[in-house]
Amino acid sequence: MLAGIKAVIVDLDGTMVDTLGDFVVALNHTLEDIGLPPVDRLMVERSVGKGSEHLVRTVLDHQLALPEVVAAAGVALSWPREQVGELALERYQHHYLFINGQHSEVYPGVLEGLQRLQATGLPMACLTNKPLAFAQALLEIKGLDGFFSQVFGGDSFERKKPDPLPLLKTCEALGTLPAQTLMVGDSQNDGIAARAAGCPVALVNYGYNHGDPIAEAPHDRLIGSLVELLD
Numbered sequence: 535m536l537a538g539i540k541a542v543i544v545d546l547d548g549t550m551v552d553t554l555g556d557f558v559v560a561l562n563h564t565l566e567d568i569g570l571p572p573v574d575r576l577m578v579e580r581s582v583g584k585g586s587e588h589l590v591r592t593v594l595d596h597q598l599a600l601p602e603v604v605a606a607a608g609v610a611l612s613w614p615r616e617q618v619g620e621l622a623l624e625r626y627q628h629h630y631l632f633i634n635g636q637h638s639e640v641y642p643g644v645l646e647g648l649q650r651l652q653a654t655g656l657p658m659a660c661l662t663n664k665p666l667a668f669a670q671a672l673l674e675i676k677g678l679d680g681f682f683s684q685v686f687g688g689d690s691f692e693r694k695k696p697d698p699l700p701l702l703k704t705c706e707a708l709g710t711l712p713a714q715t716l717m718v719g720d721s722q723n724d725g726i727a728a729r730a731a732g733c734p735v736a737l738v739n740y741g742y743n744h745g746d747p748i749a750e751a752p753h754d755r756l757i758g759s760l761v762e763l764l765d
C-alpha cells in the first residue's frame with residue numbers, strides 16, 4: 535500500500551478515535567438546554583462525518599420531528615423556534631469544549647500503526663471535518679499530536695470533505711502530489727474527497743459511514759487496523 539507513497543493524511547473521528555460518546559453527550563446536553571428529548575446513539579452515528587453544523591442541524595431536525603414533540607405542538611422550547619438552530623450550535627460548541635475526549639477512545643492498532651508509519655519517515659497530516667480547535671485538543675488529550683506535521687479541521691478551508699479542496703490544500707502543505715499522498719479514513723466523505731483529489735485511499739472498516747456499508751464508498755483498500763497499512 536505504501537509503494538510510491540511520499541506522505542500520509544489521516545482522518546480523525548471514526549479512524550483514529552472512537553468519538554461517538556463525546557458527540558452523544560455534547561448533543562444531549564444541548565437538547566436538554568433546548569427542552570428536547572435526548573437522541574439515541576445510532577442516530578448520532580449515522581449523522582457524524584460532515585462537521586458540527588451538519589450534525590447539530592440533522593439531530594435537531596430529527597428531534598423536532600419526533601411524534602411526541604410534534605404532538606405537544608408548542609412544546610416548551612427554551613428559545614423561539616427561528617433561533618433554535620443557531621443557538622443549538624452555540625450550546626453544542628460550549629458543551630463539546632468541556633467534554634472533548636472524555637467519552638472517546640483511541641481504536642486498537644492506531645498507536646502502533648502511527649508509530650510504524652512514523653518510523654518509515656513519511657510525513658503525516660491529520661485532516662478532519664471536526665473544528666480545528668477540538669481536533670488539536672483531542673489529539674493532545676489522546677497522545678496522538680506528536681505524529682502530525684500539519685493538522686487541519688472542518689473550519690480550516692472554505693469547504694469540507696467530501697469536497698476535494700481540503701485534501702488538495704493538505705497535499706500542498708505537505709509538499710507532495712495527490713497521487714503520492716495516501717488518504718486514510720473511515721467514511722464516504724474521505725473516499726469521495728480522495729478520489730476527486732486524485733489521492734489513493736484506504737478506508738478502515740470500523741468507523742462511521744452514515745449507516746451505509748463502507749465497501750460501497752470509493753477506496754483502493756479496506757483495512758481492519760492502521761497497522762495493515764504497513765503490510
Ligand SMILES: O=C(O)COP(=O)(O)O
Pocket residue numbers: 545546547548582583584585586589661662663664665
Ligand atoms: O466531525 C465530523 O464530522 C467528523 O470528522 P472526521 O472528518 O474526523 O471524520
Ligand SMILES: [Mg+2]
Pocket residue numbers: 545546547548549583719720721741742
Ligand atoms: Mg471520520
